[in-house]
Each structure stands twice: as structure tokens, then as C-alpha cells.
Amino acid sequence: MALVRDQLPTWRRRWRDGPPATGEQLDRLAEGGFHHLHDGEVTVLGPPPDRGYGMCGRLTTYQT
Structure with a gap:
């Protein structure tokens, strides 16, 4: 907790001014x-068979 305590005011501003989040959890x-x-939890999904990883997410690959 000590590692993130100083960040809580910033997180609260982001929550208030940004996308909806759970204020109860910040409290x-x-x-x-x-x-x-x-x-x-973390869920890992494999790539679809016809799409691969690119620099910015998934991309469609073409046979050369």
C-alpha cells in the first residue's frame, strides 16, 4: 500500500474526470x-488463425 499511496489523488482525478471507474475501490x-x-484475473487468448500480431494490435496477413 505504501508504494501507491501517493498516487491515489492522481487516480481519483483520473476516475472523476475520465472514463467511469469504481470509486468504491479507490475509497x-x-x-x-x-x-x-x-x-x-487474467485471460490469455491465442491469435485467430488468419490474423497475426502487429505493432498496434492484430493485423491481417497476406501470403507473398
């Missing part, structure tokens, strides 16, 4: 709580 972080982060 929990400000109070020292982080257990709600345990519910997070």
Missing part, C-alpha cells in the same frame, strides 16, 4: 484495503 485503497483486488 478502499485510500483506507488501506486491497482485498477486492484478489478477485482479479
Whole structure:
């Protein structure tokens, strides 16, 4: 928590002025709580068979 405490005011401004986020979670972080982060998960998907990775995301490849 100490590593990110100084960032909370900036995060709150981004939340208030930017895309919708969960203010309740920011409140929990400000109070020292982080257990709600345990519910997070990462999902990895393979590339579709006809599209590959490019510099900015997916791209359609052509046979040369």
C-alpha cells in the first residue's frame, strides 16, 4: 500500500474526470484495503488463425 499511496489523488482525478471507474475501490485503497483486488484475473487468448500480431494490435496477413 505504501508504494501507491501517493498516487491515489492522481487516480481519483483520473476516475472523476475520465472514463467511469469504481470509486468504491479507490475509497478502499485510500483506507488501506486491497482485498477486492484478489478477485482479479487474467485471460490469455491465442491469435485467430488468419490474423497475426502487429505493432498496434492484430493485423491481417497476406501470403507473398
